[in-house]
């Protein structure tokens with residue numbers, strides 16, 4: 001196998017890599033922005049927790065589960081009209097980000113929820129006994145105490161986003177996934193398919209490496 | 222049972238000065254007919270506490286002892302309203318916390334420190350940050366809080382561990398952090414929910430000594446719950462024995478454990494005196510077989526359990542007994558302990574002699590302030606099992 005095509009299309013490969021990273025980064029950003037509060041709500045509205053609200057708890061749980069049970073490729077199709085309404089087009093990396101956020105926020109919310117579930121009942125009660133408000137407990141107990149778990153949840157979500165972003169890019173256009181499909185497979189340029197795959201693997205490895213290091217640094221248990 | 226019931230009543234005229242319950246003005250915490258029933262969907266309701274009447278005096282160390290499931294945690298958690306009474310009310314400084322607004326309750330809780338069996342420290346924070354936590358909640362400015370934290374760490378003797386994380390501390394050190402944290406906002410009351418139950422005996426003693434010194438230095442009222450009698454013995458002024466959600470006995474530690482009336486209190490005493498203090502080798506009471514059928518001067522034997530409290534424990538009473546009475550004294554078992562301030566001993570003896578001599582020996586002992594309990598064989602056995 002020669003890498004002629006790779007050499008000729010070098011700029012476009014770099015471009016596609018940047019697009020992939022761009023999609024993963026911004027979807028991750030919004031997934032965390034939506035997922036953390038959602039996770040907090042899921043946990044504190046649960047029975048016997050800080051703010052038990054049975055209906056809210058069950059409604060949120062149901063929405064999250066619906067999003068999680070729809071296959072991602074179907075979710076992409078459903079978010080096409082949403083992208084059109086929000087950003088005026090269903091094409092491009094920004095359109096892809098919309099479906100990526102829709103797919104990954106509920107996933108991450110569950111991960112954040114289970115990380116926060118690890119925070120013992122005892123510390124929460126200790127904080128209550130010290131006169132902490134619910135909001136204090138969220139900011140000073142739940143989130144900091146589950147921080148290592150949340151970071152590893154972010155890592156898992158980021159890795160999942162790399163693979164989802166390849167799919168999203170295929171439909172919306174952009175990124176290494178689209179490149180592998182259009183310029184690689186469909187154009188019989190196996191070297192481009194190969195390099196795109198290797199680049200995706202490298203991105204995943206780097207994310208995992210950073211995530212693991214961060215967890216180790218913040219985990220004081 | 223009836224025999225022992227009688228003897229403690231006879232012994233009741235003794236050197237023990239029963240401290241009356243605190244007057245309403247003296248009481249910092251009052252339970253008025255408090256009950257708690259846990260209702261769970263689809264489960265049988267659990268009546269964890271029944272009609273609790275309790276007054277805790279300002280500045281004292283009050284113990285609540287009971288076995289697992291007795292309702293101890295439920296009781297202590299009502300004082301800072303972590304648990305709501307379902308009947309009656311709990312007054313702290315005359316205020317029923319259940320009637321307060323959330324904001325007022327918060328302020329009140331800051332004046333009630335609490336320590337826990339499993340410490341409940343924040344893993345993500347250093348010792349310094351853990352102790353600062355309640356100050357953050359109370360809105361202290363940073364520099365003032367830092368000074369206060371150092372002060373607190375000096376009190377509990379942990380200055381050298383200021384930057385350690387809880388995971389790097391021993392159990393005893395963790396509890397010291399817990400204590401420093403509980404004292405941060407200068408509380409009037411310190412609640413201790415089995416604070417030493419996860420610690421070894423030596424560390425338990427250190428922590429108890431620290432609690433006692435805190436009680437003395439700052440006059441903080443301490444309410445502690447435990448299932449270990451050594452804890453109560455060591456530092457409590459008064460104690461309530463809780464069983465099945467009911468207070469079976471309450472009074473000064475010397476009173477309650479010097480002449481335990483309830484079966485449950487006896488059990489604790491028996492446990493505390495490393496072995497049951499009753500003579501297992503004691504033959505049945507009554508006429509000694511070897512001498513039976515003798516003349517009218519039949520030699521009898523009795524097994525007695527003698528409890529010495531306070532001054533009585535420091536006098537050579539047995540020696541005087543032997544000198545002045547024609548009885549043979551055979552010591553089966555004995556133990557001297559020291560309660561917080563009161564020396565406290567139990568002695569199981571077997572007396573042999575003529576009936577009249579035995580009766581007069583018994584009167585002598587009662588007159589000297591000893592609590593005399595006659596052990597029938599069945600009793601001895603009952604005391605030994607658990």
Ligand SMILES: Nc1ncnc2c1ncn2[C@@H]1O[C@H](COP(=O)(O)OP(=O)(O)OP(=O)(O)O)[C@@H](O)[C@H]1O
Pocket residue numbers: 259260261267268269287288289290291292293294295296448
């Ligand atoms: N939240 C709850 N829901 C239902 N039942 C409860 C609850 N908390 C306690 N109970 C029940 O109330 C009774 C008293 O419990 P409590 O925790 O006060 O006992 P305890 O004396 O502290 O025991 P331990 O020494 O095991 O901690 C037990 O039968 C327990 O099962």
Ligand SMILES: [Mg+2]
Pocket residue numbers: 293294295
């Ligand atoms: Mg308990």
